[in-house]
Amino acid sequence: MDWQSGRKLQQQEQTSLKVGASLRKAFDEMNGAGDGVRAPYTAVSEWLGTQKLDDLKRKLLEAETMFRRTGITFAVYGKEEAAERLIPFDIIPRIIAAAEWRRLTAGIEQRVRALNAFMYDIYHRQEIIKAGKIPEELVISNSAFVPEMMGVEPPLGIYSHIIGIDIVRTSENDFFVLEDNTRTPSGVSYMLENRETMMHMFPDLFARNRVAPVDDYPENLLKTLASVAPRNMDGEPTIALLTPGQYNSAYFEHSFLADQMGVELVEGHDLIVKDGYLQMKTTQGPRRIDVLYRRIDDDFLDPLVFRPDSILGVPGLFDLYRAGRVSIVNAPGGGIADDKAIYSYIPEIIKFYTGRAPILQNVPTYNCRKPDELKYVLDHLPELVVKEVHGSGGYGMLVGPTASKAEIEAFRQKLTSNASNYIAQPTLALSTCPTLVEAGVAPRHLDLRPFVLFGDEVRLSAGGLTRVALQAGSLVVNSSQGGGTKDTWVLQD
Amino acid sequence: MLGRTANDLYWLARYVERAENMARLTEVGYRIVLLPRDGDGTHEEWRSTLASAGCAQGYFSKFESLNTRDVINYLLFDFSNPSSVKSCLAAARRNGRAQRTSLTRDMWESLNSAWIEFSNIDPASISAGELPRVLDWVRSRSALYRGALLNTILRNDTFFFSQLGTFLERADNTARILDVKYYVLLPQIEMVGGGVDAVQWAAILRSVSAHRSYRWVYKENYKPWRIAEYLILNQAMPRSLRSSYDEISVALNDLANLYGARAACHDTVAATRALLANGNIDDIFQSGLHEFIEDFIIRNNRLGNEVAEAYHFNG
Numbered sequence: 001m002d003w004q005s006g007r008k009l010q011q012q013e014q015t016s017l018k019v020g021a022s023l024r025k026a027f028d029e030m031n032g033a034g035d036g037v038r039a040p041y042t043a044v045s046e047w048l049g050t051q052k053l054d055d056l057k058r059k060l061l062e063a064e065t066m067f068r069r070t071g072i073t074f075a076v077y078g079k080e081e082a083a084e085r086l087i088p089f090d091i092i093p094r095i096i097a098a099a100e101w102r103r104l105t106a107g108i109e110q111r112v113r114a115l116n117a118f119m120y121d122i123y124h125r126q127e128i129i130k131a132g133k134i135p136e137e138l139v140i141s142n143s144a145f146v147p148e149m150m151g152v153e154p155p156l157g158i159y160s161h162i163i164g165i166d167i168v169r170t171s172e173n174d175f176f177v178l179e180d181n182t183r184t185p186s187g188v189s190y191m192l193e194n195r196e197t198m199m200h201m202f203p204d205l206f207a208r209n210r211v212a213p214v215d216d217y218p219e220n221l222l223k224t225l226a227s228v229a230p231r232n233m234d235g236e237p238t239i240a241l242l243t244p245g246q247y248n249s250a251y252f253e254h255s256f257l258a259d260q261m262g263v264e265l266v267e268g269h270d271l272i273v274k275d276g277y278l279q280m281k282t283t284q285g286p287r288r289i290d291v292l293y294r295r296i297d298d299d300f301l302d303p304l305v306f307r308p309d310s311i312l313g314v315p316g317l318f319d320l321y322r323a324g325r326v327s328i329v330n331a332p333g334g335g336i337a338d339d340k341a342i343y344s345y346i347p348e349i350i351k352f353y354t355g356r357a358p359i360l361q362n363v364p365t366y367n368c369r370k371p372d373e374l375k376y377v378l379d380h381l382p383e384l385v386v387k388e389v390h391g392s393g394g395y396g397m398l399v400g401p402t403a404s405k406a407e408i409e410a411f412r413q414k415l416t417s418n419a420s421n422y423i424a425q426p427t428l429a430l431s432t433c434p435t436l437v438e439a440g441v442a443p444r445h446l447d448l449r450p451f452v453l454f455g456d457e458v459r460l461s462a463g464g465l466t467r468v469a470l471q472a473g474s475l476v477v478n479s480s481q482g483g484g485t486k487d488t489w490v491l492q493d
Numbered sequence: 494m495l496g497r498t499a500n501d502l503y504w505l506a507r508y509v510e511r512a513e514n515m516a517r518l519t520e521v522g523y524r525i526v527l528l529p530r531d532g533d534g535t536h537e538e539w540r541s542t543l544a545s546a547g548c549a550q551g552y553f554s555k556f557e558s559l560n561t562r563d564v565i566n567y568l569l570f571d572f573s574n575p576s577s578v579k580s581c582l583a584a585a586r587r588n589g590r591a592q593r594t595s596l597t598r599d600m601w602e603s604l605n606s607a608w609i610e611f612s613n614i615d616p617a618s619i620s621a622g623e624l625p626r627v628l629d630w631v632r633s634r635s636a637l638y639r640g641a642l643l644n645t646i647l648r649n650d651t652f653f654f655s656q657l658g659t660f661l662e663r664a665d666n667t668a669r670i671l672d673v674k675y676y677v678l679l680p681q682i683e684m685v686g687g688g689v690d691a692v693q694w695a696a697i698l699r700s701v702s703a704h705r706s707y708r709w710v711y712k713e714n715y716k717p718w719r720i721a722e723y724l725i726l727n728q729a730m731p732r733s734l735r736s737s738y739d740e741i742s743v744a745l746n747d748l749a750n751l752y753g754a755r756a757a758c759h760d761t762v763a764a765t766r767a768l769l770a771n772g773n774i775d776d777i778f779q780s781g782l783h784e785f786i787e788d789f790i791i792r793n794n795r796l797g798n799e800v801a802e803a804y805h806f807n808g
Contacts (some may be wrong), residue, residue, distance in 0.1 A: 069605060255593035259593065259594040270495050280495060281805055283496055283498075
C-alpha cells in the first residue's frame with residue numbers, strides 16, 4: 001500500500017484528537033518517537049510498504065472467515081442472549097525484541113513469585129500486616145479476601161498458578177504493569193489462534209523473521225497442573241477443566257484448552273463429591289479427579305461455602321480442597337492479590353518478599369479512600385483514569401481526557417458518595433502500533449497480556465495477547481468495549 | 494468419557510441424520526405433489542409426509558389445512574418444530590459446541606458452517622425452483638459431516654456413540670416411513686394396481702434413496718413385497734433396518750470391548766438383529782407387516798433408552 005498515505009492518516013488523526021498533549025506524543029512500536037523504523041519492525045515495515053490496501057483488507061476478511069468457521073467467538077454480556085461475536089483481529093503483528101522480552105520475563109517471574117508469597121502470607125501468619133506494610137483493614141475487610149482460606153495449605157504453597165499480567169508501554173524503556181490478573185485470566189486461546197491464523201495467511205512473514213513459537217503453552221499448562229496434584233496420590237493425576245458452559249463468554253477458550261491438553265471439559269453437574277473424592281460422572285460411572293482447572297469464579301465454586309444459589313459448582317468441593325483431596329487451580333481467594341485497592345502496595349509487596357526492587361514498575365495510583373489523595377483526584381478528574389476497585393473488563397471506568405463534562409460530573413458524584421470504591425491513575429500515553437483501519441493503516445493504542453504459569457517452576461511462553469483499541473485515540477482495549485487483538489511476536493536473537 | 498458427552502454425541506449424530514431424512518422426505522413429498530393428478534388431493538400427500546416425519550401433530554396444531562408452502566416451511570425452517578431441518582442443525586451445532594473437544598476440527602467446521610449458512614437462508618426467498626437445490630445442500634452437508642467423522646475421528650467411544658446415534662435414527666426413520674406407507678405395500682393394493690401405486694412405491698424407495706439400487710439388486714420391476722423386503726431385511730441396503738442393526742450391533746460390541754462390560758442393551762440389540770437376520774418376508778406379511786413394524790419401532794425406542802441407561806447419559 002501507499003505507506004505515505006498511512007503516515008498522513010496518522011497525522012490527521014492525531015491532530016484531530018482532543019486529548020492531552022502527552023497522548024499526542026504516544027510512543028509507536030514501529031516508528032518509535034518518529035525517528036525511523038525501530039529494529040524489530042524492519043522486515044514487517046518493508047513488507048507493509050509493498051502491500052496494497054485492498055489486498056490487506058481482503059486478508060483481514062479471510063482471517064475473520066477463518067475465525068468464524070473455527071468458532072472462535074465470545075459472548076457479550078447484556079447483548080442478545082447467546083450472541084456470538086468475533087473479537088476483531090488485526091493482521092499487523094505487535095513485535096517485541098529479544099532483549100525487551102528478557103527484561104519483561106525477569107520482571108514477570110519476580111512478580112509471580114512475590115504475589116504468591118503474599119497470598120500465602122495473607123492466608124497464614126500475615127507477617128506483612130504485622131510489619132505495618134499494608135493496613136490490616138484493607139485486607140481483612142476486602143471482599144476479595146476469602147476467610148475460609150485461612151490456614152489452607154495448597155500444594156507447593158501456590159495460589160495463582162496462571163496469571164495474566166497486563167503491561168503497557170509508554171516509551172522505549174518504560175513498561176508499566178497495569179493489572180495482575182490472579183483469578184481466572186482469559187485470552188490465551190487468542191494468543192494461540194492468532195498465531196495459527198497469521199502463519200496460515202502470511203507464511204512468508206515468518207520466513208523473514210525469527211519469531212519464537214507460542215504453541216508450547218498447552219503443554220506447559222498441563223505440566224503446571226500436574227505439578228500441583230494432591231501430594232498423597234499415586235500414578236498420573238486426572239485433570240479436568242471446569243467451565244460454566246457454552247453460554248459463557250470465554251467458552252471457546254475453555255474447550256480449546258481442554259482439547260489442546262487432552263483433558264475432560266466438565267460442568268458443575270458432571271461432578272459429584274463421592275467416597276471422599278471429587279468425581280466426574282462418566283459413561284463407566286464415577287471417576288476421580290485430582291486437579292480441577294476451574295474457569296468459574298470463587299463465588300460459584302461450592303454452594304455450601306460460597307453462593308448458595310450457585311449451580312455452576314459442586315457442593316462439598318471446598319471441604320475436599322481443604323483436606324488436600326483435590327487441587328483447585330487457581331486457588332480460591334487469589335483475588336486479594338489483584339484487587340485494585342491492593343495494587344498500589346505491590347511495589348512494597350515485591351520488596352517485602354523478594355528483598356529486591358520491582359523490575360517492572362507500577363502505575364502511580366491514588367487511593368480514593370485516603371482523603372488527601374481523593375482531593376487530588378477530584379481536582380484533576382479530566383487528566384485521570386478512574387476505576388472501580390472491583391471492576392473488570394473495562395466496565396465502570398472513567399477515562400478523563402476523552403470523557404464528556406457530564407460523564408466527569410457523574411463520576412464526581414460517585415467518588416464523593418463512595419470514595420473507597422475507587423482508585424485513580426494518571427492517563428498513560430499507551431504505545432501505539434500500526435493497525436489496519438477502514439481508511440488505511442493508522443496507529444492505535446495497545447497493551448500486552450503475557451500468560452505466566454507457576455507450579456514446580458515458572459513457565460512463560462514467548463508471547464501473549466496484544467489488545468488494541470480500534471477507535472482512534474481510544475485507550476480502552478477490552479474486548480467487551482470493542483477492542484481487538486493482534487498476533488504478538490517475540491523475536492529471537 | 495463423561496456421560497453428558499456420550500449423550501451429546503449420540504444426539505448430535507441423530508440430529509444430523511434427522512436433518513438429512515427431513516430433506517429427503519420433503520423432496521419426495523414435493524415430487525408427488527408436483528405430479529398431475531385427477532381430482533383434488535394433491536396436497537393430501539403432505540399428510541403422509543408429515544406423518545412419516547413425525548411432524549403431523551405439530552403441524553396441525555399450527556395450521557388448519559395442508560398447504561405446500563406451509564408444510565415446506567414447517568419441515569425445513571420452523572423453529573417451533575423440533576424436527577425441522579433448522580432445529581436439527583441448530584441442535585446438532587449446540588451439541589457439537591458443548592462437545593467441541595471430542596470433535597475433530599473437520600467435524601466441527603462442517604457442523605458450524607452448515608449452521609451459519611443455513612441460518613442465513615431466508616425462507617421467503619426460496620422459490621419452488623430453488624427448493625431442490627436447498628434440499629440437495631442439506632443432504633450434502635450431512636454427508637460432509639459423516640465423511641469428516643469417518644475420516645478423522647479416533648475409533649474409540651466418541652465414534653461408537655456417534656454410530657449409535659446415526660443408525661438408531663436411521664432405523665427409526667426407515668421404520669416410520671414403512672409404518673405410514675405400509676398399506677400401499679399390502680397385497681390387495683397390488684391387485685388394484687395402476688399408476689398411483691407405482692408412484693407410491695417409487696416414493697417409498699426414493700425416501701430412502703433406494704429407487705436406483707433396487708433395480709440393481711432385484712433385476713425386476715417394483716414389487717411391493719420386494720420393496721418391503723429390501724427396506725427391512727436386506728443386508729446390503731445402507732438404510733434398511735437390517736443394515737442399521739448390523740452397525741448398531743458393531744458399535745455396541747465395540748463399546749463392550751472397550752469398557753469390558755455388557756448391559757441390557759446388548760441383549761436387546763442381539764435379539765432384534767436376530768429377528769432381522771433370520772426373518773423372511775413371507776412370514777412377516779403372513780403375521781402382519783404393520784404389526785411387525787410397530788413392534789420394531791417399540792424395540793428401537795427401548796434400545797435407545799437402554800443405551801442411555803447403560804452409559805449414564807444423564808449422569
